[in-house]
Amino acid sequence: MRDASKFGPDTTTSEVLDGLDLHGKVAVVTGGSSGLGQETARALAEKGAHVVLTARDVAKGEGVAAGIRETTGNPHVEVEALELGSLASIRDFAKRLLARQDTIHILVDNAGVMACPFAKTADGFELQFGSNHLGHFLTTCLLAPALRKGAPSRVVSLSSRGHHLSPVVFDDIQFERRPYDKWKSYGQAKTANVLFAVGLERRLGAAGVHANALHPGAIMTELSRHLQMEDFEFLRTRNSGMKFKTVEAGAATSVFAATAPELEGRGGLYLEDCHVAKVNDAPDALDGVKSYALDAENAERLWRVSEELVGERFPLR
Helix, strand or coil: CCCHHHCCCCCCHHHHHCCCCCCCCEEEECCCCCHHHHHHHHHHHHCCCEEEEEECCHHHHHHHHHHHHHHHCCCCEEEEECCCCCHHHHHHHHHHHHHHCCCCCEEEECCCCCCCCCCECCCCCEHHHHHHHHHHHHHHHHHHHHHHHCCCEEEEEECCHHHHHCCCCHHHCCCCCCCCCHHHHHHHHHHHHHHHHHHHHHHHHHHCEEEEEEECCEECCHHHHHCCHHHHHHHHHHCCCCCEECHHHHCHHHHHHHHCHHHCCCCCCEEECCEECCECCCCCCCCCECHHHHCHHHHHHHHHHHHHHHCCCCCCC
16 A cells, blocks of 8 residues: 655655556656656556657657557557757647647656756757756746646656756856856756746646656666766765666656645645655755755746746746
């Protein structure tokens, strides 16, 4: 029997979903063609949800969706093309999806890039901030009408303990005046993921749309494709005793955020290991969330900046 009080770093998606029924729920998972997104989509589909997984490579996504349909017996698993580094692609995706799916109960903002060399999105934004934050900001805001219709509904924002590496540097988000640092870039993008959940909760929480952010843990997935040996050494040094999780355990906190009855009516939180994390501002912290990532003023400032960058206002209230 499911007992959330016993959940921890080794808890799997199956354990989180034990006893839950998701038939009648519509879930959208970005970056669902591999890694945590694939396992999140599979787990939700296994419990009966209608799952839309997004992928840059549609053929790869279709192969994953076919596998999920076969292994779960759920025929309602589909694929949509989405490139989070392109505002045009995001708007096209949202238009297509809303045309046939006007109700969404779960949105898992899962896709991301980590510690990559300096690059820019199609619209000229620094790649990590542009894809990890701005892409999901626009996607979620455009899908907000369907989330409101699906209320009570949930938005899951995948952050990382990497947010400890940097707050959002509002004076130079795009690294135009400071040397590019791939880890600080990753850190501020992951901080932005938490602040976005805080800002979204303030806007839609009263309407029954609740948003939470999370740290999935250390998992070997395609997210680490840009890392070199010295990067893994950096992570080991910074996170002494870091233990890698299986993909099933890594996706568990995403699934917990998306479905757990224990989180009903709660939002603006940061989760890790299937629990609500505490604020930890210690310089050598190995867990918890930095207070700057939950700061309401930072969240509002980020919202305004994000609207300016994508060229569209989203009051949502």
